[in-house]
Amino acid sequence: MADDLFxxxxxxxxxxxxxxxxxxxxxTLFEICARLSxxxxxxxxxxxxxxxxxxxxxAGLVETRREGRYKFHDLNTAPLREITRRWPVSxxxxxxxxxx
Amino acid sequence: MADDLFxxxxxxxxxxxxxxxxxxxxxTLFEICARLSxxxxxxxxxxxxxxxxxxxxxAGLVETRREGRYKFHDLNTAPLREITRRWPVSxxxxxxxxxx
DNA sequence: TTGTCAGGCAAGTCAGCGCTTGCCTATGGT
DNA sequence: ACCATAGGCAAGCGCTGACTTGCCTGACAA
Numbered sequence: 001m002a003d004d005l006f007x008x009x010x011x012x013x014x015x016x017x018x019x020x021x022x023x024x025x026x027x028t029l030f031e032i033c034a035r036l037s038x039x040x041x042x043x044x045x046x047x048x049x050x051x052x053x054x055x056x057x058x059a060g061l062v063e064t065r066r067e068g069r070y071k072f073h074d075l076n077t078a079p080l081r082e083i084t085r086r087w088p089v090s091x092x093x094x095x096x097x098x099x100x
Numbered sequence: 101m102a103d104d105l106f107x108x109x110x111x112x113x114x115x116x117x118x119x120x121x122x123x124x125x126x127x128t129l130f131e132i133c134a135r136l137s138x139x140x141x142x143x144x145x146x147x148x149x150x151x152x153x154x155x156x157x158x159a160g161l162v163e164t165r166r167e168g169r170y171k172f173h174d175l176n177t178a179p180l181r182e183i184t185r186r187w188p189v190s191x192x193x194x195x196x197x198x199x200x
Numbered sequence: 201t202t203g204t205c206a207g208g209c210a211a212g213t214c215a216g217c218g219c220t221t222g223c224c225t226a227t228g229g230t
Numbered sequence: 231a232c233c234a235t236a237g238g239c240a241a242g243c244g245c246t247g248a249c250t251t252g253c254c255t256g257a258c259a260a
Contacts (some may be wrong), residue, residue, distance in 0.1 A: 051218075204257100
């Protein structure tokens with residue numbers, strides 16, 4: 001459970017995918033491929049992106065819905081809440097610990 | 101920078117170390133080793149834990165201070181704030197997207 | 201000085217992960 | 231029927247990462 005979440009976040013490309021879905025949720029695999037290669041100069045096979053999406057889905061960060069031959073991918077940031085719940089982040093207003 | 105953070109969080113043992121430091125900050129390497137093997141039945145070499153601490157320190161999640169031959173490790177959760185800043189987490193009160 | 205304790209450095213091993221390649225399924229258009 | 235499109239499955243490869251082992255440094259005590 002938590003394993004899947006952190007493993008999903010561990011990869012750079014997957015984080016870029018999350019960025020893209022944050023920008024516009026509900027994209028198809030091909031759309032995501034296109035945007036990655038355009039905006040980030042990432043030349044990657046479709047399979048690679050597909051596998052990344054599977055990992056993100058296993059972590060609950062991405063939810064999918066099928067419509068005909070299209071599969072749309074939606075972002076779900078809810079699992080991220082567990083992180084700051086596990087290790088409470090001190091309020092920025094009282095932050096003096098890392099002003100270096 | 102972000103790479104180091106997520107890489108640090110990716111490992112199960114490192115997350116346990118963060119848990120221990122959340123419980124009691126300012127422990128030495130040997131104390132952390134002892135607690136991991138006691139509370140979590142983790143039999144691991146001292147070096148392994150030491151290397152984990154180095155990774156956590158590179159991520160800014162752990163800060164260290166030397167006193168004589170002791171080196172104390174303190175938790176710093178500030179870097180975690182970047183996560184929910186990058187992918188804003190919807191407020192739980194308006195959460196209807198993942199009640200499944 | 202000698203011994204012990206806390207910690208660090210470096211090389212080597214082994215498993216897991218990211219990615220590719222090749223082939224397959226299924227939906228929709230003509 | 232045919233073909234193109236959107237996506238999936240599975241085997242294989244290379245590289246990174248976790249862990250061990252062995253040896254070394256530095257601080258305190260006798």
